């Protein structure tokens with residue numbers, strides 16, 4: 001029996017478990033581990049290739065894991081997110097960076113991007129390439145990196161070097177940097193984007209699971225900075241660290257990521273201060289929920305219209321983060337360093353009120369009967 005009430009978080013767990021079990025296993029060499037949880041009394045599959053795992057309180061077993069690398073199938077949640085994005089946005093439509101910034105902005109420049117083989121960081125890489133940069137993308141799954149590099153080069157006409165490395169290993173990152181220098185001769189920009197995430201409450205989170213996220217997000221960022229800094233000093237370049245907004249408040253089931261990202265934010269600030277006199281800038285982009293990503297695929301809540309909690313009226317798009325990166329790496333941002341740029345459609349500033357949102361601001365008359373007269 002579970003030892004806690006069926007809160008929304010629990011419902012989220014149930015949803016995630018239920019959704020994930022519908023995905024068939026594949027022959028990618030991943031470990032197939034069957035476990036049964038009293039939560040659903042169903043067999044669950046664990047795949048080594050995914051990094052997300054759900055720990056259920058009262059049942060200390062690791063009960064599930066995630067999507068297999070390279071599995072191209074979109075998930076239902078993402079379909080839902082993307083469809084709501086286009087129909088309900090209150091702000092101006094999203095545009096490609098090339099319609100705002102000039103094409104050759106980063107001609108002759110080189111970007112080194114951890115996590116660039118997928119998701120948000122791949123889209124940031126694509127935008128940088130569209131503006132002329134050549135890039136090295138770093139991750140553990142070499143096949144996916146190669147595929148992404150081909151896709152990005154074909155799309156942009158720029159060079160993309162896939163480099164296999166685990167950001168937890170300082171030596172592997174030094175070798176990845178050496179390969180980048182061999183290929184391109186310089187590094188101007190660095191994106192520290194590699195990260196791991198999964199849902200687990202403190203009571204069900206093992207020390208090892210906590211450590212793993214700290215090692216990927218925080219130590220991975222540190223190792224990336226250490227390996228690239230000598231080269232970035234030569235070009236008076238710039239860093240972007242991909243963080244989150246989870247740690248600004250107490251986000252349930254996210255203690256590991258919250259701790260890791262808080263440390264990333266602090267690391268970036270110190271880097272900005274220490275290396276500013278060497279001509280280096282360092283900033284953080286903190287995305288809100290971004291549709292069409294593995295992160296949202298795993299952590300999003302089915303049946304909850306999360307976009308109604310976002311003042312801009314839609315979930316973020318990977319290109320929202322890419323556009324921000326283009327601006328921050330450009331000389332237009334030359335006086336911006338040591339900052340955290342939150343890109344979340346205003347969600348961070350929304351407090352829960354008694355009044356329905358957004359109806360209360362879109363149509364005040366519709367909620368008049370809910371408002372008590374002044375005393």
Ligand SMILES: NC(=O)c1ccc[n+]([C@@H]2O[C@H](COP(=O)([O-])OP(=O)(O)OC[C@H]3O[C@@H](n4cnc5c(N)ncnc54)[C@H](OP(=O)(O)O)[C@@H]3O)[C@@H](O)[C@H]2O)c1
Nearest residue numbers: 115118119120139140141166167194195289290293294295
């Ligand atoms: N999605 C969101 O809504 C959201 C919101 C806030 C913040 N973020 C942040 O945005 C960034 C990208 O997230 P995403 O959602 O786009 O997820 P994603 O596609 O899963 O990106 C994570 C990347 O990190 C790489 N990675 C993980 N562990 C690694 C390791 N030990 N060594 C090297 N590379 C490693 C992965 O490649 P391999 O598996 O090949 O190693 C993958 O390319 C992350 O920093 C995340 O925390 C995302």
